[in-house]
Amino acid sequence: MAKLRFEALQTLLNRKYDIPTEKATKISDYYGENVFHDRAMQQYLSKDIYKRLQACMNNGKTLERDLADEVASGMKAWAMSKNVTHYTHWFQPLTGRTAEKHDAFFSPTGGGESFEEFGGSQLVQQEPDASSFPNGGLRNTFEARGYTAWDPSSPAFIIGDTLCIPTVFVAYTGEALDYKAPLLKALFALNEAAVPVAQYFDRNVTRVIATLGWEQEYFLVDDALFRARPDLVMTGRTVFGHSSSRGQQLDDHYFGSIPERASVFMRDFEKESHKLGIPIKTRHNEVAPNQFECAPIFEEANLAVDHNQLLMDMMEKVAHRHGLRVLLHEKPYAGINGSGKHNNWSLSTDTGVNLLSPGNTPKTNIRFLTFFINTIKAVHDHADLLRASIASAGNDHRLGANEAPPAIISVFIGSQLTQVLNDLEKKVKDKGMSPDEKTEVKLNIGRIPEILLDNTDRNRTSPFAFTGNKFEMRAVGSQANCAAPMIVMNSIMANQLKLFKNDVDSLIKKGKKKDEAILTVLRKYVMESRNILFEGNGYGDEWVKEAARRGLSNIKTTPHCLDVYLRKESVKLFTDLDVMSPQELEARTEIYQENYKMKIQIESRVMGDLCMNHIIPAAITYQNKVIETFKNLKEVYAGSDLKRLAAPHDKIIKEISERIAAVQELVHEMIQERKKANVLEEERDAAMWYCEKVIPFMTDIRYQVDKLELVVEDDLWPLPKYREMLFSR
Numbered sequence: 121m122a123k124l125r126f127e128a129l130q131t132l133l134n135r136k137y138d139i140p141t142e143k144a145t146k147i148s149d150y151y152g153e154n155v156f157h158d159r160a161m162q163q164y165l166s167k168d169i170y171k172r173l174q175a176c177m178n179n180g181k182t183l184e185r186d187l188a189d190e191v192a193s194g195m196k197a198w199a200m201s202k203n204v205t206h207y208t209h210w211f212q213p214l215t216g217r218t219a220e221k222h223d224a225f226f227s228p229t230g231g232g233e234s235f236e237e238f239g240g241s242q243l244v245q246q247e248p249d250a251s252s253f254p255n256g257g258l259r260n261t262f263e264a265r266g267y268t269a270w271d272p273s274s275p276a277f278i279i280g281d282t283l284c285i286p287t288v289f290v291a292y293t294g295e296a297l298d299y300k301a302p303l304l305k306a307l308f309a310l311n312e313a314a315v316p317v318a319q320y321f322d323r324n325v326t327r328v329i330a331t332l333g334w335e336q337e338y339f340l341v342d343d344a345l346f347r348a349r350p351d352l353v354m355t356g357r358t359v360f361g362h363s364s365s366r367g368q369q370l371d372d373h374y375f376g377s378i379p380e381r382a383s384v385f386m387r388d389f390e391k392e393s394h395k396l397g398i399p400i401k402t403r404h405n406e407v408a409p410n411q412f413e414c415a416p417i418f419e420e421a422n423l424a425v426d427h428n429q430l431l432m433d434m435m436e437k438v439a440h441r442h443g444l445r446v447l448l449h450e451k452p453y454a455g456i457n458g459s460g461k462h463n464n465w466s467l468s469t470d471t472g473v474n475l476l477s478p479g480n481t482p483k484t485n486i487r488f489l490t491f492f493i494n495t496i497k498a499v500h501d502h503a504d505l506l507r508a509s510i511a512s513a514g515n516d517h518r519l520g521a522n523e524a525p526p527a528i529i530s531v532f533i534g535s536q537l538t539q540v541l542n543d544l545e546k547k548v549k550d551k552g553m554s555p556d557e558k559t560e561v562k563l564n565i566g567r568i569p570e571i572l573l574d575n576t577d578r579n580r581t582s583p584f585a586f587t588g589n590k591f592e593m594r595a596v597g598s599q600a601n602c603a604a605p606m607i608v609m610n611s612i613m614a615n616q617l618k619l620f621k622n623d624v625d626s627l628i629k630k631g632k633k634k635d636e637a638i639l640t641v642l643r644k645y646v647m648e649s650r651n652i653l654f655e656g657n658g659y660g661d662e663w664v665k666e667a668a669r670r671g672l673s674n675i676k677t678t679p680h681c682l683d684v685y686l687r688k689e690s691v692k693l694f695t696d697l698d699v700m701s702p703q704e705l706e707a708r709t710e711i712y713q714e715n716y717k718m719k720i721q722i723e724s725r726v727m728g729d730l731c732m733n734h735i736i737p738a739a740i741t742y743q744n745k746v747i748e749t750f751k752n753l754k755e756v757y758a759g760s761d762l763k764r765l766a767a768p769h770d771k772i773i774k775e776i777s778e779r780i781a782a783v784q785e786l787v788h789e790m791i792q793e794r795k796k797a798n799v800l801e802e803e804r805d806a807a808m809w810y811c812e813k814v815i816p817f818m819t820d821i822r823y824q825v826d827k828l829e830l831v832v833e834d835d836l837w838p839l840p841k842y843r844e845m846l847f848s849r
C-alpha cells in the first residue's frame with residue numbers, strides 16, 4: 121500500500137487517547153482567568169484610573185498618555201502575576217486570520233542587570249514590520265510602515281507566556297489594513313444612526329450596540345490522515361476523493377451522541393476558551409460525519425468577532441494535543457455538507473432592550489416593527505453588498521451546493537410576521553386615518569406575540585432568516601472573519617436608519633403624529649422591499665428561477681461579488697458613514713481579489729503535482745500489474761476462451777490509459793491557463809481568469825482522478841480515502 125497512507129492508517133489504529141477521569145471543575149472557577157477584564161482591572165488599577173478607562177471604553181474616546189501609562193503598568197503587574205514574559209499586539213490583517221509579533225517585557229539596563237518594561241507607549245502603539253501584509257497598494261515598499269493601535273473596547277488576554285493586546289492595524293497614512301478598524305467605525309456609525317430612532321420610543325436611550333452570536337461549524341480529522349493528504353495540508357480541502365458509499369444519507373450524525381474522542385477534544389478547547397472569557401455554550405454534531413458545531417452566548421459585535429478569531433486559533437492549537445486537525449474550510453469534502461458560520465445579529469440599547477424583540481404593548485411593538493422593517497429594507501437595498509461580504513474561494517463551493525443557502529440573498533420572516541406586514545400594508549393609509557382605523561392598526565400591532573410561535577418551523581434554507589428576536593445570516597463561510605459581514609450589515613443598517621429618521625421627521629414636520637408618521641414610512645418600506653421576502657425552499661431550483669423573475673441577483677463567484685464593493689452606490693454608502701474611504705475600498709478589494717487568485721493558484725498547483733507525482737504513478741503501477749496478468753492469460757488460454765477471460769483486463773487497461781492521458785492533457789492545459797493569468801497586471805483580471813478559465817480544468821481533472829480511484833487497486837492508492845477520513849474516530 122502507498123506508504124504515507126498506510127502509515128497514517130497504522131497510526132490511527134494505534135492511537136490512544138486519555139479520557140479524563142478527574143471530576144470536571146466548575147466553569148465559574150476558571151472562567152475569564154486569562155482576561156484583563158473588570159475584576160482584574162479593579163484589582164490592578166486604582167479606582168480613579170479604572171473609572172477613566174471605563175469611560176474611554178464606553179465612548180470610544182482615545183486614552184490620554186498618563187492614563188495609558190497607568191493602565192499598562194497595571195496590566196503588566198497582572199500579567200506577570202501569571203508568569204507572562206512577553207507581550208504582543210494582536211491584530212486581524214486582511215490575510216484572514218490573526219497576526220502577532222511578540223516582544224519580551226524584559227529590557228537590559230547594562231552591567232548584566234535588567235528590568236521588565238511595558239509602558240503606555242508599548243500598550244498603545246506598536247510598529248510591526250508590515251511590509252509583508254497585504255496592503256493593496258496603500259503603502260509603497262519604501263514607506264512600508266504600518267502601526268497597530270490598542271482597541272480598549274476588547275480586553276487584553278493571555279495565551280501561554282504572552283500578553284495579547286487587541287489592536288487595529290493601519291497604514292501610516294491612516295488607512296485601515298485590517299478588519300477591526302472599519303468594523304469599529306461601522307459600529308460607531310450604527311450607534312449614531314440608531315440612537316435617535318430608538319429615542320422615538322424611549323428618551324433614555326443613549327447607546328445602541330450591535331450584538332453578534334456566531335455558530336462555528338468544523339470538521340475533525342485524525343492528524344496522521346491529514347498529513348498524508350498534501351491537498352489538505354496545503355489548501356485545507358481535499359481536491360480529490362470519490363465519495364464513500366456511505367456519506368450522510370442516513371442522517372444519523374446530526375445531534376447524535378458525540379464520539380468520545382471528539383468530545384474529549386471539545387471539553388479541552390472549551391476550557392481554554394472559557395479561560396479566555398469566550399462564552400461557549402453549546403456543542404453538537406453537525407449533519408456530515410465528523411462534522412461538529414459550537415456556539416457561544418452572544419456578545420457585543422466587536423468582542424464577538426475577536427472571540428471567534430481567537431476560538432479558531434485556539435481550536436487548532438488544542439487539536440494538536442489530541443492528534444486531531446480542525447478543518448475550518450467551507451468545503452473540505454466534495455459531495456458532503458460544507459461548513460458555515462451563522463451570524464446571529466441584533467441591536468440592543470443601554471436601557472437593556474433588544475430592538476428586534478417584539479414586546480407586549482403596541483408601543484414596544486411599533487419599536488420592534490421599526491427595527492425589523494428597516495433591517496429588511498437595508499438588506500433589500502444592499503443585497504449585493506451583503507453577498508460580497510461573504511464571498512470567498514472556499515464559500516463559492518458551498519453556497520447553492522444543495523446544503524447551504526444559495527448565492528441569492530433573500531429574507532425569511534415566518535408566516536406570523538408576513539401576516540403582520542400584510543396588515544400594515546392594507547390598513548395603514550397614506551392620506552391619513554380615521555381614529556377608528558388608527559385604533560384598529562394599533563390593536564393589530566399590539567397582538568404581535570412576544571414569543572413568535574413561527575420559529576418552530578424555522579426555514580433552514582434561507583440565507584437571512586428572522587429567528588424570533590434576531591436575524592440569522594446563514595451564508596457566512598466557516599473560515600471567514602465575521603467582521604466582513606458585520607461591517608456591511610451594520611453599515612447598511614446605519615445608512616437605512618438615517619434615511620428612516622429623515623423620512624419620519626419630514627412627515628412629522630408636515631403635521632403627522634409621530635406614530636402615524638412611523639407607520640406610514642414603514643408601510644412604504646414594506647411595499648418597496650417585497651421582492652426580497654421569500655418563505656419557500658431556498659435550496660430548490662424553482663427558487664433560482666423565481667428569484668430571476670423577481671430580478672434578484674444571483675452572483676455565484678467571488679471575483680464577480682468583489683466588484684460590488686466598488687460600485688458607485690457602495691462607495692457612497694461607506695464614505696458617507698465614514699466607514700471606509702474610496703482608497704480603502706479599492707485597496708481592500710484588490711487584496712481580496714489577490715487572495716482569491718492565490719488560493720485558486722495554490723489549489724491548482726497542488727492538483728497538478730498530485731496528478732503527476734501521486735495519481736498517475738499509482739495508476740501506472742496498477743496498470744502494469746494488469747498488463748502482466750493479461751500477458752500471462754495469453755500463455756494459459758487461447759482462442760475464444762482467451763477473448764472472454766482477458767476482456768476485463770483489457771477494459772481496465774484501456775480505462776486507465778484513457779484516464780491517464782486525459783489527466784495529463786488537462787493538467788498541461790490548466791498550466792497554460794495559469795500562465796496566461798499570471799501575466800495579467802490587474803488583480804481583478806487575474807482573479808477572473810482563475811475563476812473562469814482555470815477552475816473548469818480543475819473540475820474536469822477531479823472527475824478523471826475520482827474515477828481512477830474506483831479502478832486502481834486499493835493497496836496502491838496513495839491518498840487516504842473519504843471513508844477513512846470521514847468515518848474513523
Ligand code: ADP
Pocket residue numbers: 331332333334335402415416417418419462464465466467474589590
Ligand atoms: P440554532 O438553532 O440556529 O443552532 P441556537 O439557539 O443554537 O440556534 O443559536 C442561537 C445563537 O444566536 C447563539 O449563538 C446565540 O448566542 C445567538 N443569539 C441569541 N440572541 C441573540 C441576540 N439578541 N443577538 C445576537 N445573537 C443572539
Ligand code: MG
Pocket residue numbers: 335462592
Ligand atoms: Mg443557526
